[in-house]
Amino acid sequence: MSSEKMLTRIGALLRQAESTDNPHEGEAFMAAAQRLATSSAIDLAVARAHTASSEKRATPTQRLITIGEPGKRGLRTYAQLFISIAAANDVQCDIAQTGAVIFAYGFAGDIDVCEALYSSLLFQMVRDSDAYIRSGAYRGETSTRTRKPVAGVTARLNFQMAYASRIGARLTETKQETEKKVVAESSSETALVLRNKEIELKDYYSSNSKARGTWKGGGRADAGHSSHARKAGDRAARSARLGNLPEIGGVRGQLGS
DSSP states (O other): OOHHHHHHHHHHHHHHHHTOOOHHHHHHHHHHHHHHHHHHHHHHHHHHHTSOTTSOOOOOEEEEEEOSOTTOTTHHHHHHHHHHHHHTTTOEEEEOTTSSEEEEEEOHHHHHHHHHHHHHHHHHHHHHHHHHHHHTTTTTOBOTTTSSBOOHHHHHHHHHHHHHHHHHHHHHHHHHHHHHHHHHHSOHHHHHHHHHHHHHHHHHHHHHOOOOSOOOGGGOOTTOOOHHHHHHHHHHHHTOOOOSOOOTTSOOSOTTO
């Protein structure tokens, strides 16, 4: 399957997800989209391995992902969501200290998938965290860090941190299950191809990344900690589905605006 056809099929799955109000159906569509992305990525990796050296062979690339304007509230959790998705789709990331820009390293098709998943899941994360804040469920809790009542901004950040973490775990689990199944049903060459792809990506990242230090981003909330908000964010991410996705392959750019 070509990369274009794969993205078209993923787009169809996302439209199906948008048309259902059943969270279990939505979750099934999200898992199906990730399985398709993983299976297609494996097929493309095998095809690249058989491309003659004299032919034009796809190689990793770098893409700039604009999360939002520097200083905008919530950018770090938005960035954490993208990074969690990328980790499940063979894409490595560097991020500016502001959290406003991500440098994505990987094969173009894999980065396309990340952008598609991010666009949909960001909408759901913001929508669900807004609903949680409006509910006032976090009120009455005391932050374990500041020993003060949890503020709305603290609850929102903690909700979104937990949401991004759970989404990454769900996508990674689906990817690993899909790879295991494909490798078991194919020749031993597939496992070798995947390993070679991993090495190629690591080499490309090492040669092109100019990152210094480690980004702490979504792993902390300066305003404090809210266990109630984190649990709520985790629950919301468990039932998240893919919806409100812009046309795949369309305009890229400031996804987090």
